Amino acid sequence: MNCRLPIALTLLLASVLAWAGEQAEFSVVTEAGNRLHISSDLSPLTINRIHSWQLRLTDADGAPVTGAQFEVLGGMPEHDHGLPTRPEVTAELEPGVYLLQGVRFHMPGRWLLEFGMSLGEDIDGAAIEIEL
Amino acid sequence: MNKRISAIFLLIAAAVLVWLLAPPPLPERWTESETALISSLSLSALPPLPPDSSNSAADDERAAALGHRLFFDPRLSANGAVSCASCHRPELSFTDGLPIAVGTGPGRRHTPGLIGTAYSPWFYWDGRRDSQWAQALTPLETHFEQGAGRTAIVRLLASDPDYKTMYEEIFGSLPDPARLPESASPLGDEPGRRNWRMLDPDLRFKISSAFANAGKSLAAYQRKLLPGRSRFDDYADAAAIPQGDTHHRPGDTLSRDEIAGLDLFIGAAQCVNCHNGPLFTNHDFHNTGILPVLGQLPSVGRFDGVRLARDDPFNCLGEFSDAAPGQCAELRFARFDNELTGAHRTPGLRNVTLTAPYMHTGQMGTLAEVLQHYDEAPTSMLGHNEAKPLGLSSRQLRQLEAFLHSLEAAPAAAAEWLRPPQH
Numbered sequence: 001m002n003c004r005l006p007i008a009l010t011l012l013l014a015s016v017l018a019w020a021g022e023q024a025e026f027s028v029v030t031e032a033g034n035r036l037h038i039s040s041d042l043s044p045l046t047i048n049r050i051h052s053w054q055l056r057l058t059d060a061d062g063a064p065v066t067g068a069q070f071e072v073l074g075g076m077p078e079h080d081h082g083l084p085t086r087p088e089v090t091a092e093l094e095p096g097v098y099l100l101q102g103v104r105f106h107m108p109g110r111w112l113l114e115f116g117m118s119l120g121e122d123i124d125g126a127a128i129e130i131e132l
Numbered sequence: 133m134n135k136r137i138s139a140i141f142l143l144i145a146a147a148v149l150v151w152l153l154a155p156p157p158l159p160e161r162w163t164e165s166e167t168a169l170i171s172s173l174s175l176s177a178l179p180p181l182p183p184d185s186s187n188s189a190a191d192d193e194r195a196a197a198l199g200h201r202l203f204f205d206p207r208l209s210a211n212g213a214v215s216c217a218s219c220h221r222p223e224l225s226f227t228d229g230l231p232i233a234v235g236t237g238p239g240r241r242h243t244p245g246l247i248g249t250a251y252s253p254w255f256y257w258d259g260r261r262d263s264q265w266a267q268a269l270t271p272l273e274t275h276f277e278q279g280a281g282r283t284a285i286v287r288l289l290a291s292d293p294d295y296k297t298m299y300e301e302i303f304g305s306l307p308d309p310a311r312l313p314e315s316a317s318p319l320g321d322e323p324g325r326r327n328w329r330m331l332d333p334d335l336r337f338k339i340s341s342a343f344a345n346a347g348k349s350l351a352a353y354q355r356k357l358l359p360g361r362s363r364f365d366d367y368a369d370a371a372a373i374p375q376g377d378t379h380h381r382p383g384d385t386l387s388r389d390e391i392a393g394l395d396l397f398i399g400a401a402q403c404v405n406c407h408n409g410p411l412f413t414n415h416d417f418h419n420t421g422i423l424p425v426l427g428q429l430p431s432v433g434r435f436d437g438v439r440l441a442r443d444d445p446f447n448c449l450g451e452f453s454d455a456a457p458g459q460c461a462e463l464r465f466a467r468f469d470n471e472l473t474g475a476h477r478t479p480g481l482r483n484v485t486l487t488a489p490y491m492h493t494g495q496m497g498t499l500a501e502v503l504q505h506y507d508e509a510p511t512s513m514l515g516h517n518e519a520k521p522l523g524l525s526s527r528q529l530r531q532l533e534a535f536l537h538s539l540e541a542a543p544a545a546a547a548e549w550l551r552p553p554q555h
């Protein structure tokens with residue numbers, strides 16, 4: 001977490017921050033102007049349950065962005081620790097729709113999640129905040 | 133002049149006494165978010181026990197009956213004197229009252245309780261096992277715990293007529309005990325390991341499968357050990373019902389000190405960050421700057437635990453598990469990096485007042501010491517302490533301790549599960 005912090009902070013500053021609350025669906029415009037729509041299979045979001053998210057990545061015109069490679073980092077800034085798990089995108093379920101597995105939160109409070117995306121030669125980023 | 137000094141002194145003493153003894157101010161009423169947090173801690177919020185997909189016998193009553201007998205049987209040890217129940221004593225909430233466990237030899241860690249642990253995805257202080265059955269197998273082969281070895285356990289199952297009947301009804305036939313060396317185990321002493329290597333691979337697999345089934349039966353029994361309702365649960369459920377302007381109503385099941393302790397627990401003392409949910413644990417791993425026992429190196433905790441869980445042949449992804457790989461999310465997506473150095477599992481707090489001493493090597497004898505530690509949040513010797521100093525008063529620390537007493541309750545398990553089986 002710590003060695004990745006500068007990259008994560010840059011990513012955060014460059015991206016549009018979304019405030020998600022406990023809702024299980026949220027949407028954010030990425031640094032490169034794409035849209036990342038996130039829906040959780042656990043609704044409402046609660047602590048201490050491992051679950052999956054679907055990430056729908058579209059461009060500004062709403063067309064699916066395929067073949068993206070994701071890196072998902074996160075943690076609780078107030079507590080200076082990262083996520084309790086290491087979530088991974090394990091499949092592209094349909095064009096532009098990615099399965100993120102292994103998401104779990106283990107404390108109530110403010111969580112920050114950062115999505116790094118490699119799109120061929122390009123990189124993109126987005127961040128969301130969740131209050132649990 | 134002297135009279136005046138005495139009077140001033142008496143006044144100050146009286147003021148200090150009033151400050152110490154006067155009932156603490158309580159908030160007018162719980163806020164909506166506080167009420168939600170309190171309700172989330174109630175046993176009423178505990179979901180039904182989730183299935184253990186890695187253990188097809190987890191909810192089989194016959195397996196629970198077999199596991200019950202195995203749990204209390206000292207023949208499952210190298211010296212015939214140590215059963216699971218020797219350290220997990222029912223009368224002590226399945227702990228042993230010792231700083232560090234003593235099995236066939238001196239142990240390494242403090243014995244954790246078992247009530248409600250079937251809800252946990254991880255076992256041991258460092259999470260080195262990912263299921264209750266994989267956990268149950270480990271002491272059987274660890275030389276300073278029970279140390280019986282793999283073939284010794286399977287020989288016992290196959291040679292004791294009651295065990296053989298009970299086992300084969302659930303899992304099918306056992307290997308012929310005549311074909312099994314007395315002592316053979318991949319984790320035993322050198323002669324035991326040599327015996328193990330010399331066995332035919334097919335027979336090794338059959339022995340390990342039967343051994344795994346012993347663990348699955350022990351887990352089926354331990355799934356019966358569920359927490360009972362405490363005074364706090366009655367209070368939490370009542371607090372969730374909006375009634376008037378104050379949360380301290382006549383008939384409340386908690387005292388003023390206990391309520392003040394609850395207020396601190398979910399607020400200023402930040403206990404609820406990790407001790408959350410109806411079992412008062414997030415089942416996760418945190419470095420809270422616990423010092424090692426004098427003269428010992430600090431434990432690396434979860435940093436080692438996650439590696440050991442991945443390497444365990446009895447884990448969720450292993451050949452003895454009944455789960456499909458997709459059902460092993462905790463193991464597949466377990467975190468593995470330096471931040472876990474020195475992190476240990478958050479213990480549940482129900483009946484914590486009955487299970488001294490505390491911490492992974494029993495470093496702290498009393499809850500007062502534990503609370504003092506979290507109030508100070510000292511620098512960790514290894515990794516970094518996630519907790520921050522709290523700056524609570526001694527009275528607030530006593531109130532927190534008072535609150536913890538409100539979590540005492542007898543387990544919600546039939547009496548027969550809490551004593552050795554009657555033959």
